[in-house]
Amino acid sequence: MIQEIIILCAVSFFAGFIDAIVGGGGLLQTPAMLIILPQYPIATLFGTTKIPSVTGTAFAAYKYSRNVIINWKLLCPIIITAFTGALAGAYCITLIRSDVIKPIILILLIVIAIYTYSKKNFGQHQAKELSFLTQLMIGLSFGFAIGFYDGLIGPGTGTFFMLAFISLLGKDFLNSSANAKYLNVGTNVAAIIYFAQSGHILYEFAIPMAVFNLFGSFLGIKLALLKGNKFIRIFFLCVVSATILRFAWDIFFKH
Template structure:
């Protein structure tokens, strides 16, 4: 594999289209890495450099969508003030320990978790349609802090589906609707992306020009996706969440079977 330090017009076009689409989806329900990371690998980039480059572009995307949700008031400031550093710390540790845990073990666990989330959301028709948030309580915070840390750790270590996990946590545990849950989820995902990116930068495992090219396209996709999610509401976000979830499950099962 090559590091792809040189970009021709066709590669730039591919990165632009993939970046826009993945960021659009990611800003709503997470799972954009399902599209962007395989695209980078498909261009022949070394896996470690692909991960770092994808984190750079993903950080630009999550920063943009986070600011969009914040500007539209679709987030909970108090809760994010508490959980943002938790997600950051989890991802920082996760990225540092990536070499010490067999990825196959984590991949199986994630498939099981994603399958449970998909079934739960599919069966519960009213899930995330109406806000049930009653404020921050010792119970929700007692569960929210360690779960946020674990999801952040997972993002630093592995990554696919992190945004979806954060959205699900916000809706199930705290009782937000899917739109506010998506806003909170993007902010927490930005924290985990940023922490992991810092580790990849320090390790020199990214290609700046490639990440910047995809990241610029992601700025537009993330901003548009967040605005569409807010405008159309739960009737759009919920089915997209289900589609992304089953797509992620299918992809990971396929990789697990055919890479073994």
């Protein structure tokens, strides 16, 4: 058991590092849990990863908020809808087959990767003439939709939140990353509530993983704030590409 904890803590450290910058730490943590602890149900492994995820993400959200201006009047209602969506997704995980949704997400990710690569100014601040009410309606919509995805499937949620803030609300990478962290905290807390009450969390693994995820998150934030938007854009492209490979593997090769 000690060996498994050490390996998972190392993975959690790198997951926290990636998550703090652009999201997508679940691309490391979830497969690692499935490989190292195959004797447990998938729901238990999924629930366990949420503890380290919420720890690192909450810390990142706090640190970003000290360096980035957050529009709390806009963000708080979106967090609530993301939380609600995640609860609905977690409930529906037994009703909807994720393998039906994954091909759609794969196509969407490929389009996003091509667009981000070709548009050099993607992720720079773009002033959008949107009223507060319009921004709120857009935010509530993608908050619930992506929150639902997090409860249902999971990997890449933070990346999708970033994309929504950039493409729909005109925020830059740094601001979008900060906002995405708070939304991701909401969806992770919703998932923890659902999985904890049904006994699907292995705390002996989750707690030490959370500590290392926190350390990784600390380093990731330092680097993101130091390097700025250009660095985050490159990192974002890498994580989206990794997400594409992950979904392609699940769809075409995993049996």
